[in-house]
Amino acid sequence: MTREKFHLNGAHYLLSHSIGAQPKAYDAHMRETFAGPWRENGPAAWDAWLATLEDFKTGLAPLIGAAAGDVCPQTNISSALTKILFSLPERPGRKKIVLSEDDFPTCGFVMKQAERLGYELVFLSGGEALADADHWTRAIGDDVQLVLVTHVFSNSSIRAPVEEIAAHARKKGAYTIVDIAQSAGAVPIRLDDWAADFAVGTCLKYLCGGPGAAYLWARADTAQDCAPFDVGWFSHKRPFAFDIHDFEYGDGATRFMGGTPSIAPFAGARPAFDILREAGVDKVFAHNQALLSRLTAALPPSAFLSTTKEGARGSAALIKPRDLDGALGALKERGVVHDQRLGAVRISIHLYNDETDIDAVVEAVTPFL
Numbered sequence: 435m436t437r438e439k440f441h442l443n444g445a446h447y448l449l450s451h452s453i454g455a456q457p458k459a460y461d462a463h464m465r466e467t468f469a470g471p472w473r474e475n476g477p478a479a480w481d482a483w484l485a486t487l488e489d490f491k492t493g494l495a496p497l498i499g500a501a502a503g504d505v506c507p508q509t510n511i512s513s514a515l516t517k518i519l520f521s522l523p524e525r526p527g528r529k530k531i532v533l534s535e536d537d538f539p540t541c542g543f544v545m546k547q548a549e550r551l552g553y554e555l556v557f558l559s560g561g562e563a564l565a566d567a568d569h570w571t572r573a574i575g576d577d578v579q580l581v582l583v584t585h586v587f588s589n590s591s592i593r594a595p596v597e598e599i600a601a602h603a604r605k606k607g608a609y610t611i612v613d614i615a616q617s618a619g620a621v622p623i624r625l626d627d628w629a630a631d632f633a634v635g636t637c638l639k640y641l642c643g644g645p646g647a648a649y650l651w652a653r654a655d656t657a658q659d660c661a662p663f664d665v666g667w668f669s670h671k672r673p674f675a676f677d678i679h680d681f682e683y684g685d686g687a688t689r690f691m692g693g694t695p696s697i698a699p700f701a702g703a704r705p706a707f708d709i710l711r712e713a714g715v716d717k718v719f720a721h722n723q724a725l726l727s728r729l730t731a732a733l734p735p736s737a738f739l740s741t742t743k744e745g746a747r748g749s750a751a752l753i754k755p756r757d758l759d760g761a762l763g764a765l766k767e768r769g770v771v772h773d774q775r776l777g778a779v780r781i782s783i784h785l786y787n788d789e790t791d792i793d794a795v796v797e798a799v800t801p802f803l
Contacts, residue, residue, distance in 0.1 A: 437786045439709050440642070446770040446791040451588065451616060451750040451782035454642030459705040468701040483697040490700040493707035494649060497641070497715055498614065498633070499624035504657075506650045506687040507700055511615060513664075514634040514650040515544040517690050518611060519580070520551075521660035528579035528608070529553050532570070536560035536587045541613060545582060553579065561590065565746040567598040574599075578608040583630075585623070586616040586748030589775055591740040593621065593748050600630040609656065615639060619706075620749040620784060622716050631656040640749065640784055641710070643703025646696060652687040666693030713785050722749045722783045725792050729783075732796045737803050739778050750782035753795075755802040764798035 440447075440455040447455050467489075471482035487507055495502040508514040531548055533541065535557050545555055556573055563569040564587065574581055581603045586593050596612055603610045610630040614623055619640035625633055633651040637643025652660070661683065667673045668691040671682040683689040710718065723744065729751060730742045739752035752775060755761035761779060765772055770791075772781045781795060 436709065436713060437788070440786045442786060444769065446768065446787075446794045448781035448783065448787065448791060448795065449771045449773060450620070450640050450642070450784040451780065452639065452773055453644075454619070454639055454706070454784065455786055456644070457642060457705040457709060459708075460644075460702060463705045464698070464702055467704070468698050483701075486697060486701045486704070487695060490647070490704055493704050493711075494637075494641075497623075497707060497710055498618055498635070498651065499622075499626050500633075500651050501626065504625075504651055504654055504687050506652065506690045507695055508634070508648040508650050508690075509646065509696065510648045511613070511634045511636055512540045512544055514648060514690070515541060515611065516547070517650065517662050517664050517692075518632050518634075518652075518660070519544060519548055520664070521662040521690070522579065522609060523659055523661070525579060528577055530556050530575075530578045531580045531582065532556045532558065532573050532578055532608075533582040534558040534560055534564055534584065536564060536590060536592070537582065537584050538588055538613070538615070541582060541584070560587075562592065562741060562743075564590075564592050564594050565741070565743070567595045567602070570594070570599045571602040574603050574606050574608055576606060578603070578606065580609045580611065582611050582613065584613040584616070586621060586750075588616050588750070589740065589752060589780075591616075591748040591750045591752070593617070593746050596630065597624075597628050600628050604629040616748055616750070619710055619715065619718070620722055621719055625651055637699075637703040637706075640782075641703065642706035642784075644699065646699030647703035650687065650690050652690065654686045657686045657689060660689065662690055664692055665689070666691070668692060668695060710785070718785045719749075721785060722787075723747075725783045725787060725789070726751060728789065728792050729795065732792070733800070734803065737799070739776060749784065750780065752776065752778040752780050753799055754778040755799050757802040761799045761802040764802065765795070768794045768798050770794050770798060
């Protein structure tokens with residue numbers, strides 16, 4: 435779709451599931467919105483820096499189908515999850531948290547801490563069943579407080595039916611958090627239309643924004659019922675009141691803000707949003723799926739550890755060759771940027787990839803299957 439706007443360095447860049455390619459506009463934007471105001475204005479840079487945070491929210495919101503006011507910048511997903519988990523109101527009889535065996539480990543590590551509060555973790559079995567709404571809804575009863583749903587799973591690339599799961603959870607009175615780390619920027623997301631209460635994500639991957647720019651989305655009415663433990667002066671409804679004895683939670687998602695925010699990561703994340711918005715996430719998704727279909731058609735089904743089902747997959751693939759070392763050498767020789775997981779080659783497709791990238795992978799791994 436568009437290659438010229440990213441630093442690809444002549445490589446077949448297929449690592450967006452880990453770190454998206456850097457936009458060429460990154461350096462100039464950082465000078466303009468972060469380094470320049472600091473150098474030129476000193477303490478007065480905060481006016482420009484706080485405007486940068488608002489610009490981040492405004493740029494991200496349409497890419498995830500949300501209102502900017504419901505987005506809260508975060509350092510990373512783990513911190514965001516912790517803030518949500520320990521903010522929920524205690525409700526008698528609701529002591530279960532539903533998640534899956536295939537969630538990214540950091541999510542499980544955070545949810546494990548809920549056992550301190552007397553919660554029981556219910557792990558759904560992983561694999562292809564996670565694409566079936568019934569696999570989830572059967573586990574969501576009247577005793578469930580929270581459901582953690584990964585939109586696209588990082589290893590299998592299975593795409594969960596979030597809208598159906600969240601609707602059932604709401605019907606049952608359970609809160610829902612959606613992990614959109616592996617989907618935002620590459621798969622259409624409609625947070626305002628879904629029945630979920632929260633979402634967490636990062637700009638590191640398909641949003642091509644680099645590390646340190648994560649985010650939390652909270653439905654406005656749900657947020658008002660939450661009382662985060664991890665607060666700071668930016669969580670305050672009046673952050674510049676400076677009265678140590680007077681704290682009042684900010685409205686909506688702002689109560690999850692915490693203390694003094696980082697600025698540089700969010701300034702750096704912003705340039706890619708314009709590229710993605712111009713391209714259109716729906717069109718990016720169609721582009722990525724077409725290239726994935728080209729890949730799956732060229733290799734035998736037995737070569738894939740990840741799902742190959744159209745309509746139920748994200749933008750990544752795991753290919754398990756018979757001779758992994760041989761395949762890795764061939765990929766390196768052809769300049770294919772990738773990584774490994776579960777003894778397999780892991781690649782992903784994004785808006786700057788084209789048929790030549792797919793063909794390079796096929797040519798490299800076929801002799802070693």
